[in-house]
Amino acid sequence: MAALTRRQRARAFRGAQYGLLAVALLAVVLLADWERLRQAFFDVEVAKAQFPDILAIALLNTGVYTLLGFGFGLVLGLVLALMRLSSVPPYRWIAVTYIEFFRGVPALLVFIALGFGVPLAFEVAIDKYVTVMLALGLVGAAYMAETIRAGIRAVPKGQMEAARSLGMSHGRAMASVIIPQAFRIVLPPLTNELILLTKDSSLVYLLGLSLSQYELSNFGRDALNEHKSLTPILIAGLLYLMITLPLGHLVRRLESRTAKAR
């Protein structure tokens, strides 16, 4: 053993890893019941039956919920970020409390609290889309606030000084000079947040939706019960990837562009 050179040892180690991978793959191929898998996940008839509703209703709703939540979360996140950077201590306290709370609590609980708690407490029926927007946005805002704050702090100090020395007020300088640059800096992490929200939008099932309000996950589960086939789940999963993979690609491109600019 001790006689192995460094190169020999590296080769043996790599060989062992390939061997392990091959054994694992072989086990899956041999042990899995492919016919049953095919029936469960690749039932062509069931697949055909999902269209066009899975696109026209489910995919569309997933997109709408995500964008509503992201839009609201972005605005609230910006407000929270500015409060977090405020010179007025109570604003900072409120923002920190909010961020810590909503980052620490599962989104699932927020959905339940909003979907059932608010109508109970205030005797108001909120529109489902508004509830979704609030629930997704409230959770997303906590994360986005921290991201945006980091972006604002990453803008060089000289930018604020230059803006102020031209006679701009602090607020005007923030709006015209600092925040536009901060958003350029945090575009990659914000896009990541959009991906997370796309998946979190599946939680709206907790609110009890009607058929026309189904999004991908809910639609897939419903179809699963109807056809006793997992095929709709597979399609739903692929449709999620259709949204998230391009976004992920976008994040990497934005990141490499930022890296180049530095």
Added chain:
Amino acid sequence: MSTSAQIDVRGLRKAFGDLEVLRGIDITVERGEVVCVIGPSGSGKSTLLRCVNLLEEPTSGTVSVAGTEVTDPDVDIDRVRQRIGMVFQSFNLFPHLTVLENLTLAQRRVLRRDKAEAARVGRANLERVGLADKSGSYPAQLSGGQQQRVAIARALSMDPELMLFDEPTSALDPELVGDVLAVMRSLAQEGMTMLVVTHEMSFAREVADRVVFMDGGVIVEEGPAERVVGAPRHERTRTFLARVLDPAAAPEPVEVRKEG
């Protein structure tokens, strides 16, 4: 306070924590006068400049600009700053805006000029610094010297009554310094009131009406450029000038310059 003084600084002190950077500065700059402030790094000259438009808040003392006391807590500082152009060592152009947008932003948002008027003034000032063809470029596409000239044009677009320059050529490659100094020289000839922190002794000597030498947070000596740079009275001024004018011949190890 004399009536024609554009800048009037009295008993100015500034401390950062325990570190006292300015220890009692008195200085006046008359209308149309060009005053250069020279001195070693850490002498407080940049801090002095930044106190004039209140980018740094003085610990004590008063600063008046064109008859308005800047250090008065009730003064509308944004209004005063409109009249004071400032040029930074690191340019500080807005990188997300084009050159012309850099020049028009404050005109429109602060002076409330309409778009066409702001663009007209902006283009005229680009012309003035010799960069009329760069209005659509982004700062990152320009050389350091061009960026600094744009920064000067940006300040001029606000029609300031005086200009502050904080080591405007220190971040530039040597071959780009000349263009920026040429712009500043022509400004001086047009009668602009200028307070310039600089290491360019030849510029100070040639353009400045008065040179102020600072060291350790106080003004060591001041007077006509020819005398302060040409025949300094104080030993500290002489040592400093010897080092700056001929760094290679410095008799003792020279500190690394790192002032911002």
